[in-house]
Amino acid sequence: MIEQVKGTQNIYQNESEKFLHVRQCFFDVFNNSGYSYIQTPHLEHSELFEKSIGENSEIVSKQMYQFNDKGGRTLVLRPEGTSSIVRYHAQNQKELTNQYSYFGQMFRYENPQKNRYREFTQGGVEIIGNLDSFSDFQVINDSIRFLNNLNLTFTLEINTIGSIDDRELYSKELYTYFKTHEDDLSDESREKLELNTLRILDSNNSLDSKVIQDAPVISNFINDISSQKYESLKSLLSNNNINFKENTRLVRGLDYYNDLTFEFINDDGVVLGGGGRYDRLAEILNIGSFNGVGVAFGIERIMNIIDIKNKSPKVYIIGIDIDKISRLCKLLDQNNINYSKPPRLSKINSQFKNAKNLGAKYVVNTDEDTIKDLENNTSIKFNVEVLIDN
RNA sequence: GUGGUCGUAGCUCAGUUGGUUAGAGCACCUGGUUGUGGUCCAGGAUGUCGCGGGUUCGAAUCCCGUCGAUCACCCCA
Structure with missing residues (x-):
């Protein structure tokens, strides 16, 4: 018996019905709302993600399926979708502002468990080019329609993390604070102190909660323009009766985000999808200067909470x-x-x-x-x- | 990367203090019955007991390793 690779799945019968249903729903919503489907390669040069996601992020440092091909190239199986689309945009569409949708397999070398697989599916959209608040709004608004069409209940959480410069400043301040309270932190959080200070805020270890509660807040470090944008998005959401919860500790895992970040979380605390603004990504990759905003959904996570009945033959x-x-x-x-x-x-x-x-x-x-x-x-x-x- | 639980037929699981040829139900197949067909009867096929080593006269059972699943940490969609 040849065993299947750890963390991979065979999707069949009821599961494949769910998969096709979610995918159908995805394309029904997004591709009829202005987004065009793009399929980028599953293989990319390692460099792309090392630069975009950040070299000391967990994804790049530990979780990439990386290998050398017979031509000596250092390649990876893509761990996420956004970077590839940004690369495409820079190659072919630099002067335009486009709405992209994507849907496909991603690969991360993690220890599998519920809602986490080594080969998994993400569906998402990106708007890339010259952006404004309406761009942010529509990504969130269209996402909500997608989740609603699947009859899911969820909470939208939003935050602004300011510019990358703001974040650096904040990060330093936070480091100083946590350093002085190092003894009160959990082992896990102490590990994060040097390389990934911001993520300590995300900790749900009860040991940390007291220290985190008194930590400096990011809102004091946000520059005026970012704050204004954030306020205008919030009122735009409110004016359109979109419920949201502000979460000042919502720090997303990928380094390239700035200003807006958001997540869709179900009642059990499962993050169904998330995204944000990445205005500097093109510059970080050194391939141009244009803005971006996007969202990605974990398709298996959605499949794991929906219930559909099998189709019967007529x-x-x-x-x-x-x-x-x-x-x-x-x-x-x-x-x-x-x-x-x-x-x-x-x-x-x-x-x-x-x-x-x-x-x-x-x-x-x-x-x-x-x-x-x-x-x-x-x-x-x-x-x-x-x-x-x- | 760390820790807990668990691996016996396609599925759900029995399997005694180690002891002949490893079982049941569901599902499947064949024949018959029914014939308005789904019921019922009879029979049948199916296993590297996750994999590899060790202990033993003898291992599904005990020990070690390994792989996988699951749950949690970590991380993230």
């Missing part, structure tokens, strides 16, 4: 005479009628039972040339017109 054909049943297939094909069928011609009783279990509406018995309506249990002579009329 017409199921059975029979043990291979000539008769194949003739019927061709007849239905010619009339462009969809139908389900047994994988092979087993015992007629089994075939009938199978049709019933799948919840078929009509069963056509090609041995007898009859069609049965399983809902009201009536059987009549089969005539293709009956199906065409239905």
